[in-house]
Amino acid sequence: MTTLAAKLLSAAALILxxxxxxxxxxxxxxxxxxxVETLRTDQVAAIFLGQSARFPGGALATALDQPIGSAERDxxxxxxxxxxPALLKAHWSKLVFTxxxxxxxxxxxxxxxxxxxxxxxxxxxxxxREALDPSVRQVLLVR
Numbered sequence: 518m519t520t521l522a523a524k525l526l527s528a529a530a531l532i533l534x535x536x537x538x539x540x541x542x543x544x545x546x547x548x549x550x551x552x553v554e555t556l557r558t559d560q561v562a563a564i565f566l567g568q569s570a571r572f573p574g575g576a577l578a579t580a581l582d583q584p585i586g587s588a589e590r591d592x593x594x595x596x597x598x599x600x601x602p603a604l605l606k607a608h609w610s611k612l613v614f615t616x617x618x619x620x621x622x623x624x625x626x627x628x629x630x631x632x633x634x635x636x637x638x639x640x641x642x643x644x645x646r647e648a649l650d651p652s653v654r655q656v657l658l659v660r
Contacts, residue, residue, distance in 0.1 A: 542646040545657035551638040556656045562598045567618035580621035581642035593643045596659050
């Protein structure tokens with residue numbers, strides 16, 4: 518049994534390593550017209566968890582999400598907020614139930630998020646690093 522357990526553990530570690538290697542870097546973005554230059558991880562987490570509705574300079578901040586179940590969304594929340602999909606669902610269920618917040622609006626993919634953020638200096642989103650273009654500004658690299 519010990520040998521079997523060791524083999525299973527090794528296989529699980531290999532699968533996790535492969536999944537991490539495939540996952541690209543994510544970037545948190547704002548419009549190129551925004552005055553926001555950089556953000557810390559805790560500032561981004563506060564905006565995406567509904568704990569802050571403003572950028573550090575005082576401007577309103579509205580978060581945009583990737584679809585539930587997408588690799589980008591799961592990776593973003595684990596790395597930035599430390600929340601798994603189940604913990605994130607519980608977090609928003611509590612806020613919605615108590616009337617203290619609504620989860621960010623979801624768009625279909627990185628391209629849709631980038632386009633929306635580019636058009637509105639009050640939006641913030643996260644996308645695959647490969648989807649960056651000059652219409653948006655990277656304010657945080659998520660690794």
